[in-house]
Amino acid sequence: MRADPDDSAASRDDGGAPVIDEAAERAARIRLAAFYFFAFGGLGGMLPFLPIVLRDRGFDSYAISAVMLLLPLSNLFAPPLWGLLADAFNARVAAIRATGIGCAVGALLLIPDAGLPFAILGMATYCFFRAPIIPLADSATYAALGARSDHYARIRVWGSAGFVVVSGIVGYVEATKTPVLMFGITAAAYACATIAALGLVAPPPERRPGVLRKAVRAVRGTTLPALFLGSAFYYVGHGAYDVYFGLHARALGHSDAFVGLAWDVGVTCEIGLMLIAPRLLARRSGASLLVVGAAASIVRWGALSIAESAPAILAAQTLHALTFGLWYVSLVKFVQGKAPDALRSSVQGLAQASMAIGMMGGYLGGAELNERLGGAAVFQLATAAAFVAMIVYVYLVFADRRL
Numbered sequence: 001m002r003a004d005p006d007d008s009a010a011s012r013d014d015g016g017a018p019v020i021d022e023a024a025e026r027a028a029r030i031r032l033a034a035f036y037f038f039a040f041g042g043l044g045g046m047l048p049f050l051p052i053v054l055r056d057r058g059f060d061s062y063a064i065s066a067v068m069l070l071l072p073l074s075n076l077f078a079p080p081l082w083g084l085l086a087d088a089f090n091a092r093v094a095a096i097r098a099t100g101i102g103c104a105v106g107a108l109l110l111i112p113d114a115g116l117p118f119a120i121l122g123m124a125t126y127c128f129f130r131a132p133i134i135p136l137a138d139s140a141t142y143a144a145l146g147a148r149s150d151h152y153a154r155i156r157v158w159g160s161a162g163f164v165v166v167s168g169i170v171g172y173v174e175a176t177k178t179p180v181l182m183f184g185i186t187a188a189a190y191a192c193a194t195i196a197a198l199g200l201v202a203p204p205p206e207r208r209p210g211v212l213r214k215a216v217r218a219v220r221g222t223t224l225p226a227l228f229l230g231s232a233f234y235y236v237g238h239g240a241y242d243v244y245f246g247l248h249a250r251a252l253g254h255s256d257a258f259v260g261l262a263w264d265v266g267v268t269c270e271i272g273l274m275l276i277a278p279r280l281l282a283r284r285s286g287a288s289l290l291v292v293g294a295a296a297s298i299v300r301w302g303a304l305s306i307a308e309s310a311p312a313i314l315a316a317q318t319l320h321a322l323t324f325g326l327w328y329v330s331l332v333k334f335v336q337g338k339a340p341d342a343l344r345s346s347v348q349g350l351a352q353a354s355m356a357i358g359m360m361g362g363y364l365g366g367a368e369l370n371e372r373l374g375g376a377a378v379f380q381l382a383t384a385a386a387f388v389a390m391i392v393y394v395y396l397v398f399a400d401r402r403l
Contacts (some may be wrong), residue, residue: 028144031199032137033158035096038193039133041162042103045170045186046126048263050110052176052246052256057113061247065367066116067123068243072363074127075356082132083139083349092140093200099136100194102129107187111180131356135348140200142336153277153329160271160325162189164264171260223287223399224347227334228354230392234294235355237301237382238324239362245304248375252308262313266320273321277329286334287396293327294390298383305379361385 054064086095106126112118141155166189169175175182246259280289296319303316335351362382369377 028200029155031196032141032144033155034196035100035137035193035200036156036159037162037165038189038196039100039103039137039162040159041166042107042186042189042193043130044163044165044167044263044267045175045182045189046107047242048167048246048259049170049176049182049256051243052250052259053179053182054119055247055250056176057119059116059119061367061371063116064243064247065363067119069360069363070120070123070127071131071242072239072356072359074124074131075359076353078128078131079135079349079352079356081349083135083347086136086139092136092143093197095132096136096140096200097194097197099129099133100190100197102126103133104187104190104194106130107183107190111183113179131352132349135352138332139336139348142332151278152332153274153281156329156332157271157274160267160274164267164271167260167267168264171257171263174256176256223396224335224350226392226396226399227290227331228351230290230294230389230396231331231351231354232357232361233385233392234297234327234389235358236361236365236385237297237358237379239359240366240378240382241301241304241362242359243363244366244370244375244378247370248304248378249313251375254310254313258310262317265314266317266324269318269321270325273325274329277326280326281329281333285397286330286337287393289326289330290334290393291390291397293322293324293330294386294393296322297327297386298390301379301382301386305376305383358385 051064051068054067059067082095082099086092103126106122106124106129109122109125110119111122138152138156141152145151145155166185170182170185173181175185245262246256249259249262250256300316300319300323303319304313307313307316331351332348335348362385365381366378369381
């Protein structure tokens with residue numbers, strides 16, 4: 001019996017039928033879960049608190065927006081680029097390892113308080129390597145699970161857990177007052193993610209020509225372009241939230257510890273949702289669940305536009321379970337269900353790019369609104385964008401039934 005070089009968790013019996021190597025599959029799941037935990041832990045140490053650090057360094061809303069805008073800009077081109085390279089050379093695992101190292105370096109470059117140009121340099125480095133992490137890990141996980149793809153959420157949930165743990169630690173110790181500590185924690189998390197990825201079995205490199213052409217052909221003639229459009233509008237809200245929630249909470253008189261708590265409440269609810277997500281994904285189409293996520297976003301962003309007290313804000317945060325947790329696993333199911341196996345990273349990268357367009361809208365529109373009218377206006381913008389997304393997702397439900 002000889003192992004199939006294209007499948008690290010399977011072999012073939014004498015009749016040629018695939019046989020699942022349970023031990024190898026279990027090991028791959030553990031390593032992927034560990035990678036998600038630390039990679040999202042690094043994001044949790046950075047994303048909720050970076051705008052606060054920049055504000056404390058004297059940056060105004062426009063300068064903060066200029067730095068944070070690098071996140072959606074990198075998401076626009078880096079995931080498709082990395083995805084195409086990973087598929088073209090059959091190198092998803094190698095790419096995942098490289099991104100972890102690059103994120104750690106980028107976080108360390110943000111430690112010096114050396115003005116806007118140096119902040120942009122550090123953030124650009126961080127973003128170029130951070131942007132492709134999620135689509136690369138998602139496509140690798142779906143490929144590793146094979147017929148058991150409904151179990152994706154049970155691996156992805158460890159990313160949410162890592163986000164909660166690290167963001168909670170950073171908020172509790174008020175690391176924004178000591179940026180070297182905050183960025184050091186972030187870099188350490190990404191270093192641990194890289195170590196976890198070293199245990200993943202990488203298939204031998206193999207050049208696959210024409211990946212871009214094949215990816216475009218795979219998207220054309222499907223409902224994926226409509227999905228990308230809806231997701232661009234949808235992510236306006238999350239883009240605005242990522243940058244301006246902490247500033248809005250501070251303007252209302254809440255502490256850094258409360259900002260960390262609010263993020264943790266949302267992501268903890270997301271974890272609970274992901275634990276039951278396999279059953280939801282098995283019973284409902286990805287498009288119908290996207291509609292639910294968009295409807296919940298309208299309620300959540302609308303509530304944050306008027307809420308001022310801590311209990312009201314925390315109550316709105318519980319909807320993160322639907323607005324990100326349910327929405328994201330449904331998006332991945334929709335995309336991966338239509339992507340050929342050899343193009344998983346490329347097509348998922350295109351989905352990530354559509355989200356980046358929405359993030360840019362949230363960042364740029366939010367900067368102007370936050371500076372002139374305050375955080376409430378930012379979340380009013382998010383509410384309107386979520387309504388447009390819901391209309392597109394409703395169209396997807398009916399369009400998918402006709403195909």
